[in-house]
Amino acid sequence: MLGFISRPMVRIVDRYLPDPFVFVLVLTLVAGLAAVLTQGTGPLEVISYWGDGFWSLLTFSMQMLLVLVTGYMMASTPLVRRGLSALAGMANSAGGAIVLVSLVSLAASWINWGFGLVVGALFARELARTIKVDYRLLVASAYSGFIVWHGGLAGSVPLSIATEGHPFVDMTGVVATGDTIFAFFNLAIVAALFIVVPLVNRAMMPPEDEAIYVDPALLAEDAATRPESPTPAERLENSYVLSVIIGLAGAAWLIQYFAKGGGLSLNVINFLFLTLAIILHGTPRNLLNALTEAVKGGAGIVIQFPFYSGIMAIMVQSGLAANISQQLVDLATATSLPFWSFLSAGIVNFFVPSGGGQWAVQAPVILPAAEALGADIARTAMAVAWGDAWTNMVQPFWALPILGIAGLRAKDIMGFCVVHLILSGVIISVGLTFL
DSSP states (O other): OTHHHHHHHHHHHHHHOOOHHHHHHHHHHHHHHHHHHHHOOOHHHHHHHHHHHTTTTHHHHHHHHHHHHHHHHHHTSHHHHHHHHHHHTTOOSHHHHHHHHHHHHHHHHHHOHHHHHHHHHHHHHHHHHHSOOOHHHHHHHHHHGGGGGGGSTTOHHHHHHTSTTOTTHHHHOOOOGGGTTTSHHHHHHHHHHHHHHHHHHHHTOOOTTTOOOOOGGGGOOOOOOOOSSOOHHHHHHTOHHHHHHHHHHHHHHHHHHHHTTOOOOHHHHHHHHHHHHHHHHOSHHHHHHHHHHHGGGGHHHHHHHHHHHHHHHHHHHTSHHHHHHHHHHTTOOTTTHHHHHHHHHHHHHTTOOOHHHHHHHHHHHHHHHHHHHTOOHHHHHHHHHHHHHHGGGGOHHHHHHHHHHHTOOHHHHHHHHHHHHHHHHHHHHHHHHHO
16 A cells, blocks of 8 residues: 555665764764855864764764674573464564564564664564564664654653653753653653554555565574583583573562562663573573674664764854754744644754753753743653654664664665655654644
8 A cells, every 4th residue: 555655765775875883974074064054053163073082972872782692592592482373473464573573672662772682683583483574674663663762651752751850851841751752742742643644654565576574593592502422611611600690690680670669771771681681591501602693783783872972072063053942943833832842853863863861962952942832841841852753764774773683774774764764753743723
C-alpha cells in the first residue's frame, strides 16, 4: 500500500545517502559555514570551537559502544537466544514478523532508549533466522520504534524538568511527569504511534522480487570449543567459577541499587547486560568469543561520535543553535508555540544529536517565549523532546548501534525511515497543537 512512497524513497536514499562518516563530515562543514555566514563567527574561531569540543563526548561514546557490545554479548548466550527464538515463533509470516518487531521495539524504547535500540536489533536478527522477510525493512522496523523514546519513561527533557534544582527551575519550577510523560496529549501521541508505526511498516513490505533477504547462516554465532589438553591459562579462561563469582557480585550490586530506588540509565543498562552476559556465557572464553564478534560493528561509533561532539560545540558556542530556535519561535503564538518548538528541535537535532544537550541549548530560547506568550510550558518542553526524537528517524548518529548489531549500512534502512519521518511528524504536530 505504501510501497508507492517507500520504494522511491529507498532508491533515492540508496543512491544519494553516503556512508554515515561522510555524512558527519558534510554536517561539520555545513555547521562551520553557517556559523561564519550567519553568526559572524571567524573561521579560526569555528575551528577553535570544533577542536575544543571534539573530545567532550568521550564518556557518552564509550557508553554507546558498550550498548552495542554488551547487548550483543548477552544476546549470543544460549538462554537468551532460545528466548528470542521462542518470541520469534509468535510470528508465522513476513508481515507478522514486521509487526512484531515494531511493537517490541516501541515498547522497549518507551521504557528506555538504549534498551530499545539493543532489543530491537537483536530481535530483528532472530526473526531473520527463522522467517523469510526483507531484512532491510525488518531492521528499519526495529529502528522505527525509537521514535517514542523521548515521550517515554527515560525522556531526558521531562525527567530533567521534574528534578529539584534543575538548571531552568527559575523559569519553569519543577514540572511533574504527570504534566509531561503522563499527560493526555503525550500518551495520545504515544498510543497513535504504537498503532501507526507497525501498520506503516507492514504496508511498506516490498514485492517478493524486490525484497532483499539475508542468509540465516550469516546471523548464526559459532559454538565455542574447549581445548583437548588445556594449559593452566586455558583452564582459567574456561573456568565457570570465575564467571559465577564476578557475575553474582554484579547481580548483588544491581539488586542493592534497585532496592534503594535506583532507575534505569545507560550505565545501569550496560552493567545489567554485561552481568547477564558473564553469568549466561558461563566461562570467560565464551564471553571473549562473543566480544570478538560484537566489536566488529562498533567502528562507526568510535570514529563518528567525536565529530558530532565537535559539531555540537560549533552550534552552541557560535550561537547558531539558539538562533535557529529563535527565528522559528518568533513566528509563534501561544497555541502554535509547541509546533514551532517541535520543528526547531527537529532541525537542531541534526547537529546536536543529544536530548540533554539540545535542551540545554534551546531551553533559554523556548522557555522565555512560552512565558511571554502564555503558552503551556510543559507542552512546549515536550515539543522540544519530540522534535529531538522525530528527526532521529533520518539521523544516522542514533542508528549506528542498531546497524552495527544488524550488520547493515545506514542507506539500507533510511529510505523506509523517511516515510516514518513524514507520518510521525504529522501525528506529533497534531497532538502537540490540538490535544
